[in-house]
Amino acid sequence: MINLVLFGKPGAGKGTQANFLKEKYDLKHISTGDVFRFNIKNGTELGTLAKSFIDKGELVPDQVTIDMLNAEVEKNPEAKGFIFDGFPRTNAQAEALDCLMEGKNMMIHATIALEANDEILIERLLERGKISGRSDDQDESKIRNRFEEYNEKTAPLIEFYKSQGKFHSVDGIGSIEEITGRLSKVIEALQ
Ligand code: ADP
Numbered sequence: 001m002i003n004l005v006l007f008g009k010p011g012a013g014k015g016t017q018a019n020f021l022k023e024k025y026d027l028k029h030i031s032t033g034d035v036f037r038f039n040i041k042n043g044t045e046l047g048t049l050a051k052s053f054i055d056k057g058e059l060v061p062d063q064v065t066i067d068m069l070n071a072e073v074e075k076n077p078e079a080k081g082f083i084f085d086g087f088p089r090t091n092a093q094a095e096a097l098d099c100l101m102e103g104k105n106m107m108i109h110a111t112i113a114l115e116a117n118d119e120i121l122i123e124r125l126l127e128r129g130k131i132s133g134r135s136d137d138q139d140e141s142k143i144r145n146r147f148e149e150y151n152e153k154t155a156p157l158i159e160f161y162k163s164q165g166k167f168h169s170v171d172g173i174g175s176i177e178e179i180t181g182r183l184s185k186v187i188e189a190l191q
Helices: 014-025 032-041 045-054 062-074 091-103 118-132 140-154 157-163 176-190
Strands: 004-007 028-031 082-085 110-115 167-171
Touching (some): 004 014, 014 028, 014 176, 028 032, 032 082, 062 091, 110 157, 110 176, 118 140, 157 167
Parallel strands (some): 004 082, 004 110, 028 082
C-alpha cells in the first residue's frame, strides 16, 4: 500500500497529476476541493457551508474538512492506497490525517510538493477560471487571498513533513508528461 500527499499552492497542478498517478499506481484519488464542489453542485448542507468560504478564497473550517476526508477514506476500504490532493492544508488537518492513518494501520509514505512561482500560478488559475467557471479562479484578489492562506496556514506543513523525513519536492514547470515523470521517480524510489 502506498499513500501520498500531493502538496503545492493553488494551480500547482495537483489535480492534473493525481489523475495520471492514480491510473499508473492504482490509487484512489481524494481531492477535498472536488468533494466540496460536488456538494455545492448538489446543494447539500455541506456544500452551502463550504461555498461561503470558498467564494472568499478562504479555507473551509478544519473540523468540517477533516470529517469529510474521514468519510471519503471510509468509503474506500478496498483501496490499494490513496492520493490526498488538497489535504492537509493546516497543522490540525495534518495531525488528524496521521491519526486517521494510525487508526487504520496505514501511514503516509510521502508528501510531494509541486513547485511553481506565483506569477505563473496566477496565469494558470485565471485561464482555468475561464474554462471551468470556478468563481474562485476568476478574480485575482480571491486568488491572492488563497496564496495568503497557503503561506500562513499550509506552508508550515513543509516543516511538519520534513521532520518526519517524508517531504519531497519536484519542479512543477514543464509539460504534463515531464512532471508526471518527475513525480514517478520520487514514488518509485519509495518502494
Ligand atoms: P486549489 O488548490 O487550486 O485552490 P482546490 O480545488 O484544492 O483548489 O480547493 C478549492 C477551495 O476548497 C480552497 O480554496 C478552499 O476554500 C477549499 N478547500 C479545499 N481543500 C481544503 C482543505 N483541506 N481545508 C480547507 N479548505 C479546503
